[in-house]
Amino acid sequence: MQQSSEYQARGYQTVVQAISWFTIVFLLFPVLLTVIVSFNASFFIEFPPKALSIDWYGNIEKIHRIGHATLISALIALASAAVATLFGICASLALVRTELPAKAAITAFLVSPITIPMVAIGIALVQFFILIGTAFTWYSLLIGHIVLVLAYPIRTLVASLTLSNISLEEAARSLGATRRQVFITITLPQMTPGLISGFIFAFLISFDNYPISIFLVRGGLTTMPIELFNYITQNLDPTPAAFSSLYIAIVSVIIFFAEKRWRIISYAIH
Amino acid sequence: MPGLELERVNVWLGAQHVLKNIDLNVAQGECVALLGPSGCGKTTTLRTIAGFVVPQEGHVSIAGKSTKNLPPNKRNVGLVFQDYALFPHMTVSENVGYGLRMRKIDGSARAQQVEQALAMVQLLHMKDRMPSQLSGGQRQRIALARALVTQPDILLLDEPLGALDRKLRDQMQVELKQLQKKLGITTIIVTHDQEEALSLADRVAVMFDGQIAEIGKPMDLYETPSSLRVMEFLGSSNTLSMIVSYRDASNATLSGYQRYAIQVQKCAFDMGTRITAAIRPEHIHILPIAELATDTLEATTVECVYKGGLVEVHCHLSDGTPIKAQSDASCVQRLNLMQQGLKIALRLEPSRIQLFSNSPNEHTHDRT
Amino acid sequence: MLLTTASFSRSPLSFWRRYRSGILLLTPLLVFLLCFYVIPLTNLLAQSFSFSSGDTNQHDGWTFYQYLKTYESARLGRVLSRTFRISFITVLVTLVISYPLALLLLRASRRLRTALLILTFVSLASSLIVRNYGWVVVLADGGALNSTLIGLGLIDQPIRFMYSEGAIIVGLVHFAIPFMVLPIYGSLLRIPTSMREAALSLGSSEWACLCNITLPLSLPGVFGGTMLTFAVSMSAYVTPLMLGSPSTAMISQVAAEQLLVQLNFPWGAAIIVTLTVLTFLLVAAYASILRKVFRATV
Numbered sequence: 001m002q003q004s005s006e007y008q009a010r011g012y013q014t015v016v017q018a019i020s021w022f023t024i025v026f027l028l029f030p031v032l033l034t035v036i037v038s039f040n041a042s043f044f045i046e047f048p049p050k051a052l053s054i055d056w057y058g059n060i061e062k063i064h065r066i067g068h069a070t071l072i073s074a075l076i077a078l079a080s081a082a083v084a085t086l087f088g089i090c091a092s093l094a095l096v097r098t099e100l101p102a103k104a105a106i107t108a109f110l111v112s113p114i115t116i117p118m119v120a121i122g123i124a125l126v127q128f129f130i131l132i133g134t135a136f137t138w139y140s141l142l143i144g145h146i147v148l149v150l151a152y153p154i155r156t157l158v159a160s161l162t163l164s165n166i167s168l169e170e171a172a173r174s175l176g177a178t179r180r181q182v183f184i185t186i187t188l189p190q191m192t193p194g195l196i197s198g199f200i201f202a203f204l205i206s207f208d209n210y211p212i213s214i215f216l217v218r219g220g221l222t223t224m225p226i227e228l229f230n231y232i233t234q235n236l237d238p239t240p241a242a243f244s245s246l247y248i249a250i251v252s253v254i255i256f257f258a259e260k261r262w263r264i265i266s267y268a269i270h
Numbered sequence: 271m272p273g274l275e276l277e278r279v280n281v282w283l284g285a286q287h288v289l290k291n292i293d294l295n296v297a298q299g300e301c302v303a304l305l306g307p308s309g310c311g312k313t314t315t316l317r318t319i320a321g322f323v324v325p326q327e328g329h330v331s332i333a334g335k336s337t338k339n340l341p342p343n344k345r346n347v348g349l350v351f352q353d354y355a356l357f358p359h360m361t362v363s364e365n366v367g368y369g370l371r372m373r374k375i376d377g378s379a380r381a382q383q384v385e386q387a388l389a390m391v392q393l394l395h396m397k398d399r400m401p402s403q404l405s406g407g408q409r410q411r412i413a414l415a416r417a418l419v420t421q422p423d424i425l426l427l428d429e430p431l432g433a434l435d436r437k438l439r440d441q442m443q444v445e446l447k448q449l450q451k452k453l454g455i456t457t458i459i460v461t462h463d464q465e466e467a468l469s470l471a472d473r474v475a476v477m478f479d480g481q482i483a484e485i486g487k488p489m490d491l492y493e494t495p496s497s498l499r500v501m502e503f504l505g506s507s508n509t510l511s512m513i514v515s516y517r518d519a520s521n522a523t524l525s526g527y528q529r530y531a532i533q534v535q536k537c538a539f540d541m542g543t544r545i546t547a548a549i550r551p552e553h554i555h556i557l558p559i560a561e562l563a564t565d566t567l568e569a570t571t572v573e574c575v576y577k578g579g580l581v582e583v584h585c586h587l588s589d590g591t592p593i594k595a596q597s598d599a600s601c602v603q604r605l606n607l608m609q610q611g612l613k614i615a616l617r618l619e620p621s622r623i624q625l626f627s628n629s630p631n632e633h634t635h636d637r638t
Numbered sequence: 639m640l641l642t643t644a645s646f647s648r649s650p651l652s653f654w655r656r657y658r659s660g661i662l663l664l665t666p667l668l669v670f671l672l673c674f675y676v677i678p679l680t681n682l683l684a685q686s687f688s689f690s691s692g693d694t695n696q697h698d699g700w701t702f703y704q705y706l707k708t709y710e711s712a713r714l715g716r717v718l719s720r721t722f723r724i725s726f727i728t729v730l731v732t733l734v735i736s737y738p739l740a741l742l743l744l745r746a747s748r749r750l751r752t753a754l755l756i757l758t759f760v761s762l763a764s765s766l767i768v769r770n771y772g773w774v775v776v777l778a779d780g781g782a783l784n785s786t787l788i789g790l791g792l793i794d795q796p797i798r799f800m801y802s803e804g805a806i807i808v809g810l811v812h813f814a815i816p817f818m819v820l821p822i823y824g825s826l827l828r829i830p831t832s833m834r835e836a837a838l839s840l841g842s843s844e845w846a847c848l849c850n851i852t853l854p855l856s857l858p859g860v861f862g863g864t865m866l867t868f869a870v871s872m873s874a875y876v877t878p879l880m881l882g883s884p885s886t887a888m889i890s891q892v893a894a895e896q897l898l899v900q901l902n903f904p905w906g907a908a909i910i911v912t913l914t915v916l917t918f919l920l921v922a923a924y925a926s927i928l929r930k931v932f933r934a935t936v
Binding site: 320321322341342343344345347348349351352353355357358359368369372373416417420 | 830832833835836837838839840841842843846850851854855
């Protein structure tokens with residue numbers, strides 16, 4: 001078969017490719033190494049591993065209350081992503097489909113939590129909760145996470161709605177559908193990519209969060225990143241590597257399928 | 271020295287054989303249009319000349335110089351894109367001056383040449399504007415000025431008038447042609463609009479499926495095309511299945527519809543051959559049914575479409591073959607052609623009937 | 639979909655009619671944010687204007703004491719400049735290695751592009767703790783980098799990479815790459831391919847085209863990416879905590895220390911407020927400079 005006939009400038013392409021592949025390797029490198037180290041038989045983190053074993057995977061449960069913490073993280077992430085997405089639906093409908101004064105200002109306000117240092121939000125919230133007496137409860141943790149992730153579904157849903165076609169809704173109305181029917185059968189399906197990608201981002205960012213959680217938890221309430229971090233600072237063995245490998249594997253699978261099915265990536269780029 | 275030469279150019283894009291043995295010779299200062307339906311390879315040909323596509327076989331030379339291994343930025347070509355591709359973050363003068371800047375022409379020399387180019391398209395007063403502030407027609411002229419200011423060996427235009435509205439398009443056609451002639455620059459125009467091709471070019475190359483089907487002067491291509499496909503692509507035509515019922519040294523008779531028999535002068539086909547006869551609507555005269563004779567066809571009106579100066583008369587023959595004829599408003603009124611189902615007589619101008627072979631292979635055809 | 643009659647009267651009733659649906663949709667969200675975002679942060683802000691129990695010359699009411707303390711503290715000055723330095727280097731390095739990747743994505747085949755984007759997203763989605771731990775594995779004394787260097791015979795003893803500014807920068811760059819690549823790629827997608835071809839046909843080399851055409855036109859993405867990277871670096875907490883040491887502390891760590899350990903809420907609050915305001919001002923200045931230099935819409 002004939003080779004590609006598009007014009008390529010040799011020197012330029014070489015440099016671009018060289019740096020790009022370096023970046024890609026740089027991204028992959030720690031992940032790969034973590035996986036390799038997780039199979040290392042020896043106690044210390046060493047590379048290359050002299051012997052292989054899967055013992056460390058069995059040791060995962062030794063991470064203090066990791067099962068309990070992961071469950072809490074998952075539930076909080078699920079709930080905060082769900083609430084944030086619901087809020088996001090309302091916000092995006094308001095911003096894209098209705099009239100509002102000072103839309104740019106409102107949008108900037110709604111998205112602003114991203115730009116405030118997480119430590120500030122965490123500390124402000126714990127003080128506030130202490131003030132009203134609900135500190136260190138699961139619902140105050142949930143509220144903190146909702147504030148944290150709110151901006152993501154709003155952004156993706158606004159993008160999704162902006163790209164969607166309003167004439168479809170108008171056509172449905174002219175065919176006799178009520179507003180509610182139009183919303184359920186036309187608008188919502190068009191928002192699906194934004195919904196899915198917003199939900200997934202919110203979930204992942206909530207699940208992963210440390211700076212806000214650390215201030216809002218105490219005692220029985222704890223999250224996965226906190227327990228993982230504690231273990232890492234107190235122990236030298238590669239158990240966290242095993243846990244990390246599992247975590248990355250699961251996340252990769254989720255993202256892979258989400259992209260295949262819903263093409264979330266294109267909606268996050270807008 | 272020829273302006274442009276393409277010799278046995280072959281291009282594969284992926285697995286697709288996009289350009290098949292393209293041979294093209296353009297004289298210096300000549301304007302050639304590449305005309306064809308979408309996917310025929312005309313844009314790929316243009317991009318090959320510009321250097322964005324490297325042919326796997328064959329070669330291209332511009333102004334006598336071979337372009338082998340010459341990247342696009344080293345070829346002295348002026349390219350005008352369909353979307354004009356004006357740099358939105360630069361002013362009009364910076365846009366026009368970009369090519370000069372790349373050739374290290376700076377300072378007052380650059381400013382002067384930019385002004386000359388802008389004056390040539392009558393947009394000198396816009397030199398400090400941004401492209402977003404210009405209208406479509408103005409952007410097109412700036413794109414032209416930008417391409418021409420570097421005095422390229424060849425000018426390449428990709429659907430130059432496609433985005434303009436009717437009136438502007440007509441006006442720009444005239445301006446473009448005048449400019450091209452004045453500068454004497456070899457020009458290649460890619461278009462799917464036959465009217466554009468016929469009015470702008472010295473010669474038109476009709477392309478189908480990656481090959482040049484025919485190349486010639488606009489009038490020759492329109493009046494006496496070498497293949498039915500070309501004829502049907504350029505303007506409207508009516509096709510009739512006929513038989514050569516008589517043939518001698520100088521004349522031939524065609525028949526095939528009831529008692530209709532018409533004598534034509536140039537016929538390359540033997541007696542008894544089934545052929546396809548084609549004729550353009552403007553060469554069909556409409557007569558009242560009372561004048562039906564052996565050299566006229568009987569037809570029934572279906573619809574009249576008013577087009578301003580002319581009227582398209584749609585009718586069909588007794589066997590259902592659709593015919594499109596052209597007439598003027600007074601004739602339509604006189605013969606009451608607006609009435610549906612009216613029987614009329616059609617007289618085809620014998621000298622305008624084009625004869626083509628029935629076989630799918632287009633190479634056996636009548637050509638004078 | 640939701641029809642409104644345009645009314646130019648300024649009466650409250652017509653205001654309500656016009657914006658009713660929008661306001662109703664937003665109200666629950668705005669109330670939520672008011673309670674759990676605006677008020678807590680305002681409370682924190684208010685605290686920064688008061689005294690803590692260990693301060694000298696106390697009195698009731700407002701004071702700028704904490705901010706003066708912030709301004710005068712030598713240690714804080716060092717921490718601040720270190721934070722700024724680290725952030726600045728991070729942004730630069732991330733930009734330099736991310737832009738070519740975005741360019742590659744542009745010209746890549748669909749399969750490669752999807753694979754790379756998935757990789758970028760997985761990187762984004764992996765827990766920060768997990769990712770930084772990966773760097774611990776690489777940079778530790780017995781880790782991959784040292785082992786490789788020793789194995790190649792370049793060094794005898796392991797180099798202490800961990801617990802340094804360099805390690806923090808590596809971790810931050812790794813974190814920031816997706817935040818930089820995706821907006822830049824999005825911006826590059828919007829540039830019509832005819833732009834590059836026009837530039838080339840006019841005599842530009844690919845490099846000149848990159849500098850004169852592609853870069854200015856991709857500036858919105860570059861700005862978005864660098865701003866996000868800068869903001870994230872300035873407020874970084876977990877990465878310096880895991881990869882650095884007390885001598886490489888960044889501002890968020892100092893603030894957290896004051897608030898959690900020293901329980902000096904007013905000063906901690908003042909430090910955080912200073913960080914936020916400073917970051918905001920720097921980003922605003924950055925935006926206006928970009929706008930002027932490149933005449934781009936950013």
